[in-house]
Amino acid sequence: MKAPRALRRQRGKMAIRELRYVGDPVLRTPCDPITEITDGVRSLVQDLLDSVNLEGRAGLAANQIGVGLRAFSWNVEGDIGYVLNPKIVALDEEYVQDGDEGCLSVPGLWYPTVRAWYAKCVGTDLDGKEVVVEGEELMARCIQHEVDHLDGFLYIDRLSKPLRKKAQIAIRKGLAIPAE
Numbered sequence: 001m002k003a004p005r006a007l008r009r010q011r012g013k014m015a016i017r018e019l020r021y022v023g024d025p026v027l028r029t030p031c032d033p034i035t036e037i038t039d040g041v042r043s044l045v046q047d048l049l050d051s052v053n054l055e056g057r058a059g060l061a062a063n064q065i066g067v068g069l070r071a072f073s074w075n076v077e078g079d080i081g082y083v084l085n086p087k088i089v090a091l092d093e094e095y096v097q098d099g100d101e102g103c104l105s106v107p108g109l110w111y112p113t114v115r116a117w118y119a120k121c122v123g124t125d126l127d128g129k130e131v132v133v134e135g136e137e138l139m140a141r142c143i144q145h146e147v148d149h150l151d152g153f154l155y156i157d158r159l160s161k162p163l164r165k166k167a168q169i170a171i172r173k174g175l176a177i178p179a180e
């Protein structure tokens, strides 16, 4: 997920993986559960952490860097972390938020997107220990956005019909893919 401008910050270069953009089938394919912690999974986690730790980035799902496994990282209000095999276990049914949402895989576009105000997901870390990720507002939006990615969805699928149409037209006109 893209971070609102006020939260952006920049760090030095690390293992920043190239992003996949809307139109790439990897973003439309549900990711597989991680059943074994291999060196590949360890390096995926490092890449997710490095690649989310950039100005303007709030969350990153593994398929956004081309890996079809269930893992995502976040960079929200100074907190950076990752979770494997996340499952949403609680959403606030009563309060929603409808602020603008953006996606690193759909660059240059923002649309108001309704999300639960609070979300909680549970997964594991590289040691197999339980990880609970929860929060309100931006963190909640991030959890919902990234788990959607792992299920093969994009936030534009969540938009009202007229907005979704607008987004599709804008995407067809060409994405503002940032220079590396």
Ligand SMILES: [Zn+2]
Binding pocket: 001, 002, 102, 103, 104, 105, 145, 149
């Ligand atoms: Zn996204």
